[in-house]
Amino acid sequence: MISDDTPIVLEAQHITKHFPGVVANDDVSLHLRQGEILALLGENGAGKSTLMNILYGLYHQDAGEIWVRGVPQRIASPYEAIKLGIGMVHQHFQLVPVMTVAENVMLGAEMTRLGFFLDISQAVKHIQAISRQYGLVVDPHALVANLPVGTQQRVEIVKALYRHADILILDEPTAVLTPQESAELFQIMRSLTRQQKSIIFITHKLGEVLTVADRIIVLRGGHVVGETTPSATTQSQLAAMMVGREVLLRVQKKPAQPGAVVLETRGLCVLDDRQRMAVDGVDLQVRAGEILGIAGVQGNGQTELVAALTGLRVPVAGSITVNGHEVAGATPRRISELGVAHIPEDRQREGLVTSYPLIDNAVLEMYYQPPFARGVRVDQPAKLGHTQRLVAEFDVRTPNIYVAANALSGGNQQKFIVAREFSRPINVLIAAQPTRGIDVGSIEFIHQQIVRKRDEGMAVLLVSAELDEIIALSDRIAVMYRGKFVALLDAATVNREQLGLLMAGGV
Amino acid sequence: MPSYRRGISRQQIIAAFFAIIGILILLGYAPHLGQPDATISRLTFGLGGPVLDVPTAIVMFSIGIIYFSSGIPGLLRRWERTTRWALWLNSLLFVPMVLIAAAAGKQTNVLTMIAETLRLGTPLALGALAGLYCERSGVINIAIEGMMLFGAAFGFAALIFTGNIWLGVLTAILLGGIAALLHGWLSIHLQTDQIVSGTVINILAIGVTGYLRRSYLLSSPGGRVTLSTIPIPLLSDIPLIGNVLFNNKPIFYMMLVLIVSTHIALFYTRWGLRIRAVGENPRAADILGINVYRTRYLNVVVGGMIAGLAGAWFSLETVGSFDDGMTSGKGFIALAAMIFGKWTPFGAFGGAMLFGFAEALGTRFQILNVELWGSPLPIQFLQTLPYITTIVVLAGLIGRATPPAAIGQPYKK
């Protein structure tokens, strides 16, 4: 067991880090003991990742010290962190997809013959030994691109262990996993700590913290706001600490009053970029005045489904009807003109032209329609008034409407997109990950707006990787697994465990 | 963006191409079919080698039928999978088809044709390798043309001023490297758009080499010295291929060695693993302690030096002098060869030889005096063959060949 006598392997003292305009870490101190799982809890933007990137040598603190095993260290680069036995698994895996597991693992610390030629077979043996020791099953010869996300994560852990890391930093490791895969990861983590490895585990999910951590540190706005243990706290206490006030874990909403079917697909099949069947015979119906949530682990065809519904991808089979019009394979413009709004999954890539001023982004889909254009001529005053209305009504925090969209924070960008979509004459909303990576205030606001639109009779299709969001907003929930709807449930009676099992392909 | 494309698919375009050629062949040779004294295309294989007499009309007509009958179903999207292999067969038949058509009623030496292809493919293969080194590490290199030009001009200048042709080759390599260093500085260090940076090098090369030529080279007495042929003992005596492969000039040999050694370096050594990692995911490589900037610089410069060597091929191995813009777009064709070869050394070699063949064909057509509609085919038409091939190959292949993932993006720490 971990006690006050267990040696401290890693210690951060009074770390302060500024970025232009923000203080990411303000006098943050923490320590990690050998064989311990320390959970670092906080909202998006609380400074968790910054702190870990400092420990891993990706950023450098403006003030403060880092001690590794009792020795003060200046960690100038990840390479030096690795040499000190610190390994990190990033939220976005740092793997080369077109290479094999063995190549990825040994990259930078290659096993060679004659000091020059790669010795794959020796590396494979080494990886297999690590696999056995910690229960991390990976095939060293597999191509990383062909591995499921959970396995890729294991490759990352093997990569760290191959370099003899005994301090592991896991940055939001469960964000991409099913509840079952998460449970497996937790077992691996315990197996690692039993063998005297120490782990810092970053998350914003309260349940996980209570399950797996030995100790919990909560960050908010760059400060440490609390330290506790799972036995001494509850989910709602942690939530309050994390957000700084009581949060509504449920969205206030009246029972749905579903009307006619507005959006419908039959036997819809869509290929992904690699020509595999990503959506495989989906039948769905969304009625006016209801929210249909689509739950599922990322990469089970949700992206392609949304792309097909909005005209960005041509389905290979099946039909899509919007308000009775067949739109399978129709252009995005035709679908949009039929009254379908789309909050895209990636707001910076699709939802906005980030280099354009807001005034241009405000009419991104309507630029050719009156009153914004007369013939081919653009009507600037009409755009101006429209943009000002959007910004005012949706409380978009911006200095003026001429700034480029990339000058706005994520939450304000998203509010702006929602404002733009809602300003059009629409009766279907397709919202993909509408609140990913934005602050709690904006999340609440956007949730309220979506529910308001539902109550006004709009049909809403909500795709989200956040189970809580799906449960809180949806009236009905469809679970998507490997391109198919494996279940259609009533949101009022559903529970997390049941959903989690379905998302993982269980029945 | 293949998945968003509506309308005609790439395969349909290729199928249409073959179908049209099929129709043209059928129409062209049908009148000759039943004639008693059938025209013969005589293919020879070197002096004293075997001779192959091919009845032109019958063989061409058969090929026409194959093209037509595989091209038409290829137009239908429904059968895309089954017609794909047929289209590949069509591509393979293309080379003998052209040769037989060209040699109708005459004879042509196939071995000479192969030798010419190898010779003309040499600068392209080198250029493709130059591009490959850069691009595998994540830097687009459209400046191969300019680096070649630098190499050609300064290599020749060094020959004139020192009288030593090998010093010329060395200078060419060096200048290619220096031009590449500039490309590296602009695109790696200053993070300029890599295509703009390449264009800068290309324009700079035209200016500098033109200035060099008019200011210094024109007035100097320059004998038309070129690198001499070095037959490799024993190997050059192998019948048929010995003379073609092993009785050649030095830069050709260097090209062969570079192709093989690049393949080994890229896929079997630590260095190669790191290059590929930097080109695919520089951040991952950086985190693991691999110096992304140094790797990219090194690769860009190595690529530039190879491009410089390719430049030496023009002025020192082939022509023996330097003319303005003497690389005439070969640097860009080399890039197409590299893409054709899917960023692998052997693939790039294959691509280079395809373009070399297109060029050799132009010359061959001229020698055989091939006629089109009763008058000789204008030489300019033949000269455009490599350019048209490049466009067709690129249109047919890009999108199916995946470039290194990090290409074109400057790495910011």
Add this chain to the structure above:
Amino acid sequence: MTETTQQHEQLRWKLPAWRLIKYLGLSFLVPVLAVFTALVLGALIIWLTGKDWMAAYIGLWQGSFGSPGAIAATLVRSTPFIITGLAVALGFKAGLFNIGAEGQLYAGALLAVVVGTSLVGWPAVIHVPLAIVAGAVGGMVWGAIPGYLKARTGAHEVINTIMLNYIALRMTEWLIKNRTPYILGDPLDASGSRTRFIAASAVLPHIPNTNLHVGILMAGLLTFLVYWLLYHTTIGFEVRTIGANPAAARYAGIRVPRTMVLAMALSGMLAGLAGAGEVLGVERALKTDFFSGLGFDSIAVALLARSNPLAMIASGLLWGGLLNGARLMQVRAELSIDVIKIVQALIIMFVAADQIVRWIYRIRPHEPGDEMTFSRGWGT
């Protein structure tokens, strides 16, 4: 960041006009410094080769802007640079790198010559516009081909436009040099390097006794038209959006492939117009080496103007002036004319990699949203 600078920041955001002026100032400052630096380096090169750089630059100035005659010649010389600069800039705005202006110039000039040499006896009022339209069509077709290939197959326009340059050049050679029969070549021209002269009715109106033709007015008009198209029409919005963010353009319902072809066709059309202008206004016949290097120069002109259509006039005049003055410089300082090519290459380098200039003169780096995208990698 301290509080006062934060307030200052906010103040700055609140005054778009102020910001605009500052932005314009900066966007002029960098190209001007780039030209200056390139000229200094050019002087250094001239000095290093043992020639008199002062004499060279005085010659350069007198030959370009030093007398009314020189100015007229510079205007004539600059016309094609302004127009092809617009062509390249239009491509840049759509995220397409049109290195094919040269081929499009030939294509436009060829069709203009065909119309100009046939239709003899027609009134100039009809003949001139017809010949100009022919030039526009020629360039348009030659530009649309790589646009189509890019949109359909993803084949990179940089390689394809260069290949089409060579093809256009070879075709021009064939049309001019073929003697059996003569196609466009002039039987009276012994060297066989030019086409027949166009009919007098197809010649662009001139200021008497000079070479100054209405082409320069056409350039001015086109500059304004391109500006209007890009910033005040829905077509321009579509073109700029596919350049700035193709994924968002698709999301917005813009047909990206079609817009790509359109942008390349318009770009080619501008180059074709420039080609027609040169043939109809200056030479009255087409020579095989007429536009050699003009395609690359037009890239430089576009970069120098930072793809801003309105800045193209200044940028084109500078370029034409440099080339026009180079002849006098050559005489005065006994220099190869290629020195100017080097200076020009340096100008492009400094404009394209403006980080160098910013570094030399300690100018602040880009703000977000201020960067220019020129092009993209293979197949995307």
